[in-house]
Amino acid sequence: MSGLFDRDDAHRLVPGSTVIAVEGLAAHWGERQVLHDISLQVGSGEIVVIMGGSGSGKSTLLRHLVGLARPTAGRVEVLGTDLRTASARAMHRLRRHMGVAFQGGALFSSLTVLENVILPLQEHTRLAPATMHIMARLKLEVVNLAGSEDLLPAELSGGMVKRAAIARAVVMDPPLLFFDEPSAGLDPVVAAELDRLILQLRDAMHMSIVVVTHEIESALTIADRLIVLDGGRIVATGTVAEVRASQSPRVQALLNRQPSVPDFDPEAYLDRLTRA
Template sequence: MTEAQTPQPVIEVNNLVTHYGDRQILKDVSLTIQQGEIMVIMGGSGSGKSTLLRHLMALENATSGSIKLLGHELSELSQMDLYTLCRKIGVSFQSGALFSSMTVGENIILPLREHTNLDRTTMNIMARLKLEVVDLAGFENLMPSELSGGMVKRAALARAIIMDPALLFCDEPSAGLDPVVSSALDELILRLRSAMRMTIVVVTHELDSAFKIADRITVLDGGEILTIGTVDEVRNSSNERIQNLLNRRFEAEEVDPDEYLARLMGQT
């Protein structure tokens, strides 16, 4: 990597369509994310943002369309090639997804043990470096159950970046955290991008967090992209559905009682 490198697309999604059964979840979704960019994907419940993230993590098969990650067309990769590609991708899951039977240190070091033949001393130092980065120094011997919610998120982030991935996915990194802890996580994501030149995709419904960290924001609603733009472009959008989101009314959509009841009764 050089300082003056021209940004390259790290993620290219073209006309992605996906269904769960008969239900269409993503409707012709296309977006490009450049190297070193922080892209925030926003939307209310059922907007398709988590489904899109799962596609980007190669965990779902699309009905149609294509996804290219780090120059590789996902549908054309063999299992072995996909495994190799995944070494360059870090994922911080919403729940943390730490193994409860392992210490924090063991959790963080796990990807190194799975994917590398590094010396044990090197792996231990790397894990402690990441704990320093996420401000969890000295917590390596604790069990996940002994951590607070914010600490679990940070430990999960440490594990996600242990391999210094080119691409980092964060699913709701701030969800359920108090504002101070949430803000610290935002700062951490910004520092990771700055220091490691990571491309970072964050799925969140936290507006403050999104506005703080995003280079661009993709707004999803009902499985389709409403807009992709900078923070200012999204803020100043005249689109009513986007403004509903910004006014935090996204989750409180109008309810059609008959339709809702029919859904509950399995009649739709």
């Protein structure tokens, strides 16, 4: 990955090169180990979907990829920066070149939609205010939120909040974009719109995209490559076809939405109750 990410020419990533490399990542919450020996790579221009059930460790993995958590063991390298050893200055430089759209949007409630989208530009560029406004409005148009500039986050629907968060995440034209549960809690039509938007962002803006989701339909629609997590471990990785063909019972249970707990048996329950 050395030389891939030139700080002065951040947007021109070498096609087919690696933008994220994770090796032997382990993470703990207190005493409990939540990630075990995770190794993965994300290539330039690729959409990688990290999939798994609740508690599988996918959100923890995302926090490590975006530098919000430091690994207990292993190496996480993003755009050529080793997150475990990076200085504050290196992290600050890196963050200008990645965008994150959080599950709930994480829009600042006291700012309007436009002010939310402009914020990264104000912090990281010396552009004239008028130019910042134009750039932010353009991004709002890309996510189909033109006309909502002056609304507060509380006045937006769930889908609009997610799209505003995407506009804020892409306003600096980062080469790398992360999504945390982009379609969670949305109706199927809005979820499909967001899936299409993610594909458009990759195609039009040549971004590398990492999506964390438990929505199987969405994952199968947008993924170039899938990584399936279970119990903090990678249980399958590959293209959609390769993961579909996986022999792992956990992967098949996830793809076919089979519950991991046995069905409730009223007769057995009554039997236990009367014996007690």
